[in-house]
Amino acid sequence: MPVELAFESLGEGPPVVILHGLFGAGRNWTQMAQALATDHRVILPDARNHGASPWSESMSYPDMAQDVAALIEREGLQQPVVIGHSMGGKTAMALALAQPQAIGGMAVIDIAPQPYADQFGTYVAAMRSLDVAAATSRRELQQALATKLGPTAPVDFLLQNLRRHGERFDWRINLMATSMCMGDLCGFPQALPPCCYDGPALFVHGADSDYVPPDAVPGIRALFPQAELLSIPDAGHWVHADQPAALLAVLQDWLRRVGSIATTTHKR
Known part of the structure; x- marks a missing residue:
């Protein structure tokens, strides 16, 4: 059963839905939005x-x-373009394959329709091990998490999930469910309709990321035959954080072209 997603809405015009990745939130995409x-x-x-x-x-x-499809229906969005990063990209692909009529195009950022090794279970375990209710400051938790995960871990990003209620901290993210469902999150569903999505599709990956290797391309093209594949230099997995201007330019150009296709089709 779908859950009713919280969301923010900005601007007017043809609809675009942006789906964030694991450990993120919609607000991570505010600048792009x-x-x-x-x-x-x-x-x-x-x-x-x-x-x-x-x-x-x-x-x-x-x-x-299904959550996103329900949001699209509730808000009366007419075939929105759906943009998804990482976990959000897999959600966008699942939506496009299951309900292609619901969307007008799909852009996937630094992920492919394939399973991945678990790179995030250690993050969840470290976050769950913190006694956040007993902490007296955010700095205390930041130092504790950095000690557990090491200097290269995205500690500040993970701590965006921390919130304060009066004198106590807790997590916005459901760490228990995330831990229990890590297999699903790292995988890609095989039980989707045996078809492809032949609408507009864009796959953007960071040139310094290994999430979309060359051997993933045949699988992308099999499921998304209209896919355009682009690489952004000097960007890793978090393309929108590493090269926001370059990603914005790519998305704006592609959205213009998708809008032109939709207008031409409508006139016919």
């Missing part, structure tokens, strides 16, 4: 178990795709 909102209505949902959205025991991609 503000730029796109000059020509579009941009929706920034929080995924289930993230941000202000409800918690659930399941985090399968078909379920999360």
